[in-house]
Amino acid sequence: MDCPICENAMITLELEEVEIDYCTDCGGIWLDAGELETLLGEPEKAGGLLSSFKADLKSAENPRKCPICDKKMQKIVVGQSGPALLIDKCPRGDGLWFDKGELQDIFDRARLDKDNKIRELLADMFGHKKGHGSNKSNSG
Numbered sequence: 001m002d003c004p005i006c007e008n009a010m011i012t013l014e015l016e017e018v019e020i021d022y023c024t025d026c027g028g029i030w031l032d033a034g035e036l037e038t039l040l041g042e043p044e045k046a047g048g049l050l051s052s053f054k055a056d057l058k059s060a061e062n063p064r065k066c067p068i069c070d071k072k073m074q075k076i077v078v079g080q081s082g083p084a085l086l087i088d089k090c091p092r093g094d095g096l097w098f099d100k101g102e103l104q105d106i107f108d109r110a111r112l113d114k115d116n117k118i119r120e121l122l123a124d125m126f127g128h129k130k131g132h133g134s135n136k137s138n139s140g
Ligand SMILES: [Zn+2]
Pocket: 003, 004, 005, 006, 007, 008, 023, 024, 025, 026, 027, 028
């Protein structure tokens, strides 16, 4: 599958037994339909989050093309409060596209990830960890 932004081939990663497609270039993530629900884990809360999705018809962001069917994806606003988080959704329902950091943002907003498990995994995978050391070490 190719990245809708860079058009480079994405790599497949496994996160909590869900296969996600990741672009090493721009840091974007593609989730097939249903995979976000699986990652969110709790169907009831996930349903609440998913039902907050609202199409943003006047978004200034450029539309992206679905990596599966090549149709223009819809901009979707997530959540009711705070600065708008915009993700892209295939109009046929193939899946969802998250720009770099947006997937973590979803978990932040949804407060579903109580142990920070998913966020830790994402940080590990994508190298967002803060305070990652140089070769200097204090211990010894
Ligand atoms: Zn990319």
